[in-house]
Amino acid sequence: MGMNFTRAAFASLALAGLAVPAAASAQDTTTEARLRKAEAEIRALQRQVFPGGDGRYFEPQITAQQQQGGTTNAPSTTAVTDILARLDAMESQIARLTSQTEENTNAIAQLGTRLGALEVTSSAAASAAQATPAPISAATPTPAASRPSPTPAPAASRPAGPTAERLAAVQAIAKPKTDNAGDDEYSYGFRLWEAGFFPEAQQQLTMFVEKYPRHERISYGRNLLGRAYLDDGKAKDAAPWFLKNYQTDKQGARAPDSLLYLAEAMMAQKDTKRACIALAEFGETYPAVASGRLKSQYEGDRAKVKCT
Known part of the structure; x- marks a missing residue:
């Protein structure tokens, strides 16, 4: 049995050896x-990729040594190594x-970019050349006969400034100097208005309301600024200040006055509708003032217009 196993194993090995080379x-x-x-x-x-097919890019099919019938002495290699x-x-x-x-x-790609840039530059240069007029030579002056006669420039109109007498009168009005700078500015504006220097009062009171918007006399200042314009015949400039003073603080010391003067500014502009609205608002909002401190002014204004 041992002999038979040995022969069988040997036969298997032989068959395997024959099968491997075949595969x-x-x-x-x-x-x-x-x-x-x-x-x-x-x-x-x-x-x-490389047109031209010369020896720089392709290895020759037959080397010079093979053309001469020579043989290489390279060592033989196995099939796997080759x-x-x-x-x-x-x-x-x-x-x-x-x-x-x-x-x-x-x-x-770079060549395309350069060509595109060259085309853009050429187009821009051509457009600039067409838009730029030909320069006039300085060596060839225009004949006197063809030159237009110069037109004299109009004389600049200069607004007439205040006269020396007015300046002296304004300077004669003393500006108060107390510990309350804001009150001093308002009081100075009041003095200018009271003296009839309305433009100067407008300038002074504008400075006051802009510099001291929270001052205790701000309601007086806005109302008096409106009156400075109204008394100067500038009802259109006066109306916004009266309206602002009323709307900003309806409980302000001069808010009722501003609403009544707003009606008068509308009357001056022939705007009866808005004048009647302001009068009605005054009567409804300030009934005590309408029957008290400003009664005569209120009744006089109502008599000037016919409100339905």
Whole structure:
């Protein structure tokens, strides 16, 4: 039984030894065919990328030594080693082709950019040349007969300033100097208005209301500024100050006065509708003042217009 087992094992080993070379041979044949096909495709690709097909880019099919009938003394290699060497060569060629393709693509893109910029520059230069008139030579003056006669410039109109007498009268009005700077500014504006210097009062009171918007006399200041315009015959400029003084603080010391003077400013502008609205608002909002401190003015204003 031991002899039979030995013979059977030996036979199996023999069969295996015969099968391996056969399988390896078939595999080598398939691999060789694939390699030859890949190499042919690479050569075709080389001819497309590098036209000219000279020795700078293609390895010759037959070397000079082979043409002379010589033989190489390179050591023999196994089939696997030959395949690996050929695969390495193919990978190197593919890498070179890829690199060259990228370089060509970049060069073409840069060339297109430069051409586009050149076209834009040329177009701009042509447009500028067409728009720019030809310069007139300084050496050739225009004949006197063809030159238009100069037109005299109109004399600048200068507003008449205040007379010396007015300046002296304004300067004669003393400005108060106390510890309350805001009150001093308002009082000075009041004195100018009271003396009939309305433009000067307008300037002074405008400065006061802008510089001291929270002063205790701000209601007096806005109302008096409106009166300085109204008394100066500038009802249109007076109305906004009266309205602002009323709307900003309806409980202000001079808010009722401003609403009544607003009606008078509307009358001066022949705006009866708004004048009647202001009078009605005054009567409804300040009934005590309408029958007390400002009764005569209120009744006089109502008599001037016919309100429905």
